[in-house]
Amino acid sequence: MADIVINKKTYEHHFFRGAVVGASKQLETKVSGGGGGGGTYRGTGYQAPVSISSTTVTHDMIHLADEDGKEKALRLQNWDLAVREGHQLTAIWLVKKGKSKGPYVAIHNHTLDSTDYDERTLAKMHRTLWILLASLAVLFLPVLGWGLKFIVMVAGIVYWWYQGVSGRRELIASRKLLQMAGV
Numbered sequence: 688m689a690d691i692v693i694n695k696k697t698y699e700h701h702f703f704r705g706a707v708v709g710a711s712k713q714l715e716t717k718v719s720g721g722g723g724g725g726g727t728y729r730g731t732g733y734q735a736p737v738s739i740s741s742t743t744v745t746h747d748m749i750h751l752a753d754e755d756g757k758e759k760a761l762r763l764q765n766w767d768l769a770v771r772e773g774h775q776l777t778a779i780w781l782v783k784k785g786k787s788k789g790p791y792v793a794i795h796n797h798t799l800d801s802t803d804y805d806e807r808t809l810a811k812m813h814r815t816l817w818i819l820l821a822s823l824a825v826l827f828l829p830v831l832g833w834g835l836k837f838i839v840m841v842a843g844i845v846y847w848w849y850q851g852v853s854g855r856r857e858l859i860a861s862r863k864l865l866q867m868a869g870v
Contacts, residue, residue, distance in 0.1 A: 689867050691781065693812045694854065698781040698789065702868035703759045705751030707774045712767075713746040751776055763791060766803060774798040777868050781812070795870050802865065806855055813854025819847045 689700045718741045725734035747763040749770060761778055770776065775797035782789035792809055795802045822843025825836050858864065 690784075691863065691867065693781075693858070694815060696812070697784045698812075699784065700779070700781060700864070700867045701789075702777055702779045703751060703753065704775070704777040704868070705753040705757075705759065707749055707770050707772050707776060708752045708758070709748075709750035710770050710772065711748045713748075715744045715746060717742050717744070749776070751778065761791065761794075763794075766791075766794065766805070768794060768796070768803060769799070769801075770796060777865075777870055779864050779868050793864050795865060795868070797870075802870075804855075804859055806859075809855040809858060810851030812851075813858070814847055814851040818843055818850065822847065 691698050691700050718739065720737065720739035722735045723737040726732055745765050745767045747761070747766050747768050747770075749761040749763070749768070750758060751761065752758045759778070777795040777797065778791055779793040779795070780789050780791045790808045791805060793802055793804050822840050825831065825839045825843070828836065831839070
């Protein structure tokens with residue numbers, strides 16, 4: 688186990704390499720809707736528009752066994768991995784110092800020579816919360832006009848988003864996560 692520093696925070700780098708001994712995939716669809724109310728009065732009326740939306744979550748359950756027979760179950764959401772029994776995988780997860788568990792951030796399939804990343808989690812690790820809070824705090828400064836407040840706030844939010852995206856891209860391009868796992 689080695690340490691990696693991301694955005695001035697130290698994470699313990701963990702990995703497990705093994706053969707897939709079992710794999711299953713389930714899809715969960717969540718549907719929500721609203722609207723449709725209305726009324727009539729003396730032959731006239733109205734009806735509110737109906738809105739319906741759905742989201743689908745992919746659940747992967749992958750069981751790995753290493754050369755010594757030690758097993759690990761990977762429970763992943765929205766990874767949608769292409770694996771089958773016999774494939775060799777390395778699962779990589781990061782645990783923030785002082786914590787006992789952390790998210791999976793990369794899965795490398797040695798059989799297919801492909802790597803999947805949890806890009807959303809990696810971007811979140813690279814973002815600094817104080818930049819977002821400072822951008823929103825600008826709204827409460829009495830000396831700035833509303834136009835300037837809006838520009839500063841939007842610039843701060845865009846920088847906060849870019850910080851995550853660029854940090855994630857650099858980490859993936861460096862292959863540091865994979866190298867630390869011996870991949």
